[in-house]
Amino acid sequence: MVENVAPKMADLEPEDFYLLSGLEQGMRFSEWVARGKLPEFSQLTSEDVGYRIDRCETRGLLERKTIQYEGYRLTFEGYDALALRAFAERETVSEVGAPLGVGKESDVYEVRSHEPLALKFHREGYTEFREVDREREYTADREHVSWLYTARKAAEREYEALEALYPEVSVPQPIDQNRHAIAMERIDGVELERADLKGDQVVPVLELVLAEMAAAYETGYVHADMSEYNVFVGSDGVTVFDWPQAVPTDHENSRELLERDVENAVGYFQRKHPNAVGEVGTDGVADAIAAGEFETLTPHF
Ligand SMILES: Nc1ncnc2c1ncn2[C@@H]1O[C@H](COP(=O)(O)OP(=O)(O)OP(=O)(O)O)[C@@H](O)[C@H]1O
């Protein structure tokens, strides 16, 4: 998606962004923003609004509907453009590069400023929103929770967790956040799932992963989505990423989530490397992490 937006950024004019941010404001109140409200929200004349709508629609930054009333909403590309512009103004991002990972819930891109960074655009709420929208066929807006809001909240939660965890826990260094996007240190390495571990590396890597979970717990967080897809293995150790769903350790389900995380991590190693790991009782591991005594467990396996 962003590769569609990035080349368009250069020919967007400041007034195009007035229109996009006017739409963003309007979408706090309804899914589709009435044409008549746009001059006020965007601080543009009605004539300019018309001109800007055409420019932005051609570039796929907004969508139009004409059932019941003439209304507009941002596309994700339009929202991406607003976030990218904010990062550019703050000099967090000067260039957008190749995708690093594109999924259902997020798109991650390599970006550049003074240093190479990763830019993660959250997509939570968007797929869901599309489904609901189709069923509802443009009826009441009463239960309107904008995907903009859902995606932005996810980015804020993830950024907050990274700020709390870094540098005690090996996570990407958080750099900046705007709307549904976060800029962070770019990690070199491969996902654990694709890492080609040699026999004698298996247990040490598992211990590193568990040690990061223990450090996160000590800092006050449980990851709550631990898997071989959310751990990077590099020459200098492991990095745990993807933290939007992390829960504070004083959350009522934190213990259960910690146990599930431990089972996911240990279970993966057991399935993939049964000879190196063997049968490990995961309950004892979660107990030790929760008690702040993980270190006394190692070497454990
Ligand atoms: N800081 C980073 N440096 C380098 N690559 C990254 C970074 N953060 C994320 N990635 C890449 O982007 C992918 C998706 O990131 P992440 O796991 O945070 O999002 P996600 O919401 O799980 O996405 P998905 O829906 O694809 O699982 C990762 O698997 C990784 O390859």
Ligand SMILES: [Mg+2]
């Ligand atoms: Mg992930």
